[in-house]
Amino acid sequence: MKRKYFGTDGVRGTVGKAPITPDFVMKLGYAAGKVLAARHVSSEHPTVLIGKDTRVSGYMLESSLQAGLSAAGVDVVLVGPMPTPAVAYLTRALRLSAGIVISASHNAYEDNGIKFFSSDGAKLPDETEMEIERALDEPLVCEQSSKLGKARRMEDAAGRYIEFCKSTFPTRLDLKGMRIVVDSAHGAAYQIAPCVFHELGADVISIGASPDGFNINDGVGATHPKTLQAEVRRAGAHLGIALDGDADRIVMADGAGNIYDGDQLLYIIAKHRRERGILRGGVVGTQMTNLGLEHALQKLDVPFARANVGDRYVLELLNERGWQLGGENSGHIVFLDKHTTGDGIVSALLVLDALAEAGTTLERATADLTMYPQILINIKVKERFDFAAHRGVQQAVADAERDLAGTGRVLLRASGTEPLIRVMVEGDAETKVRQSAESIADAVRKAC
8 A cells, every 4th residue: 555644754744735734633643543542452541642843833733633532532641842752752661552743853834744653662663654544544433422532731741851861871971061052943852952961061052942833943953053053163162962843863063163964973873882892783874874984884894784764764774683773864863772763862962972981072083984075955846756757867867877987876865754856966076976966956857
């Protein structure tokens, strides 16, 4: 069965347009509730935790989900604005039936989405999402009043998650004497991330922590690191940390304002674990992972494998191989010995642990990692545009691959969350890489 609603990270789109409408989201809540109820063996109602980011549409969608779940006989725990990894953690820690996050991650406020976690805090497997899609085709038949689900608010969710994050940092270490800029992207971690680093001893300068419902990811956060760079320099900070809207991805900056992406941070963590003898197996990246990281890991005798783009696919390959560490250059980093999903705050703590243990800096920790020039161009296209069916696009790709002559890579892929085609070209010569990327991008624009 072909997916109709679910993408690589749940259901996502522009608010007010299908499928992100109140009626559909209520039906989605009902369908998910019926699937969960069918698997529930206890005499008590299944219980689902709902968290959200700071988009104004979160109020509407939260109410719609709650109504649908209640109609299906499912109880609801509401935690308000909460990072995506916090929902995964709390769902598992509280032994709940599932967790739901209302967020469009790094997108602008006009978009929103719904993503699910299973009872063990992992992304739902494909087969469960397909089961929910099938249930969406069934009529909504409300349970009788005696079987309707109830809802309650959980007041201490933030405190529980803050303590979890702190528990992933060695008790023998602290952050005293460090001045750290923390950019929460006006998103879900605005009340949490600054507290974590402050309670571990850092002098925290908090930015991107004044959400108004409309400013999430707007010129701040992991997708707009220039704000972090400028504040680190202005404040004379030792380093900076930027999260995205739902706090599952991260970039960092050193004291000079140089930015370090997910590939570089993954290398620091992998190298640290390799040196301590605690790296189990190898490292999983994606088709977007820089060749420089792959080559640097080879020099450390660390196995490396590429998954499809998307943290769910990184997780699948980690589980398949029995490894623990993986990630994406966008800043999603997964460490299965610490958490069941990518977590921006915990990722930062793992990097800080590695730097503190070695008594080093971000710059020195990545000195033996040479990143290849990599150009990424995003082109807006019509829904379900099939670039593989256009001869002009395929010819541009073939020409680029011939010009690179085995010294780089070309990757075209459709975004799983937006109507975009992503063109990525990397190689050892930046001018040639840029020319190739622009040529392919022009071909895509002409084709659509």
